[in-house]
Amino acid sequence: MRKTTSTNFENEQQLHEWCTAAFTLSVISGRWKLTILVKLLDQDLKFGELKQAIPGITERVLALQLKNLERDQLILKVADEPNGHLYRLSPTGRSLEGVINSLSGWGAVHQPVPSAK
Amino acid sequence: MRKTTSTNFENEQQLHEWCTAAFTLSVISGRWKLTILVKLLDQDLKFGELKQAIPGITERVLALQLKNLERDQLILKVADEPNGHLYRLSPTGRSLEGVINSLSGWGAVHQPVPSAK
DNA sequence: GACGATACTTACAAAATTGTAAGCAAATGA
DNA sequence: TCATTTGCTTACAATTTTGTAAGTATCGTC
Numbered sequence: 001m002r003k004t005t006s007t008n009f010e011n012e013q014q015l016h017e018w019c020t021a022a023f024t025l026s027v028i029s030g031r032w033k034l035t036i037l038v039k040l041l042d043q044d045l046k047f048g049e050l051k052q053a054i055p056g057i058t059e060r061v062l063a064l065q066l067k068n069l070e071r072d073q074l075i076l077k078v079a080d081e082p083n084g085h086l087y088r089l090s091p092t093g094r095s096l097e098g099v100i101n102s103l104s105g106w107g108a109v110h111q112p113v114p115s116a117k
Numbered sequence: 118m119r120k121t122t123s124t125n126f127e128n129e130q131q132l133h134e135w136c137t138a139a140f141t142l143s144v145i146s147g148r149w150k151l152t153i154l155v156k157l158l159d160q161d162l163k164f165g166e167l168k169q170a171i172p173g174i175t176e177r178v179l180a181l182q183l184k185n186l187e188r189d190q191l192i193l194k195v196a197d198e199p200n201g202h203l204y205r206l207s208p209t210g211r212s213l214e215g216v217i218n219s220l221s222g223w224g225a226v227h228q229p230v231p232s233a234k
Numbered sequence: 235g236a237c238g239a240t241a242c243t244t245a246c247a248a249a250a251t252t253g254t255a256a257g258c259a260a261a262t263g264a
Numbered sequence: 265t266c267a268t269t270t271g272c273t274t275a276c277a278a279t280t281t282t283g284t285a286a287g288t289a290t291c292g293t294c
């Protein structure tokens with residue numbers, strides 16, 4: 001849990017007021033969060049399907065990031081009759097597509113090529 | 118310093134190969150980094166000027182983030198005759214302007230308004 | 235040639251994030 | 265009904281980031 005009395009927390013709040021880009025960054029940063037969003041852009045997925053789709057992620061962290069994404073209203077947890085649930089991008093989450101593309105585009109151009117082995 | 122043998126580190130590397138957006142995110146995330154970049158979009162600044170311009174930042178963290186930005190080639194440290202240095206955006210750093218605008222734009226629309234007091 | 239400002243660095247502590255390993259309840263399947 | 269699987273949660277540890285406080289080297293000033 002986040003400590004709301006720390007200098008760290010206060011600095012973050014101030015930055016968000018001052019710089020909307022910093023706010024956006026805060027909702028999409030976190031290991032695997034972008035990956036989850038990208039997977040959900042294609043289709044709704046169940047917990048287990050996300051786990052399958054994202055090699056390396058652990059259940060703990062997947063659950064945690066899903067919870068944060070839900071808190072920030074980027075995804076929805078919808079009932080999938082007759083049982084279980086699906087994770088789905090909310091309209092807000094889907095509206096991030098342009099931002100993600102922007103990030104991807106820059107990275108594709110500027111990421112250093114790992115030296116050939 | 119970063120431990121290059123941790124699971125954490127390995128996961129990050131993998132993600133960068135798999136998702137260029139995650140790579141971009143990694144170079145701009147870090148408390149105050151965006152703020153520094155935004156200030157430098159306007160003009161070159163000295164260490165002390167940046168410190169002045171960014172209330173709340175400490176010398177330690179400013180130096181650290183500048184070092185990272187320099188390592189990632191987003192900024193340059195150029196000699197400012199007759200003495201001292203200036204920090205300047207590199208062409209690569211400047212090319213982030215579109216990404217930053219994209220982040221800002223989304224944030225401006227979606228950041229929850231802090232409830233009026 | 236001591237004095238202060240500038241631009242850092244260092245040692246250390248607090249906080250935040252991520253990972254490891256279990257556990258557990260509800261639904262499913264044999 | 266009894267064992268599995270699914271979708272989580274919990275306790276805990278390692279790692280990483282950020283902050284606090286002090287120190288140092290270099291420069292220009294007096």
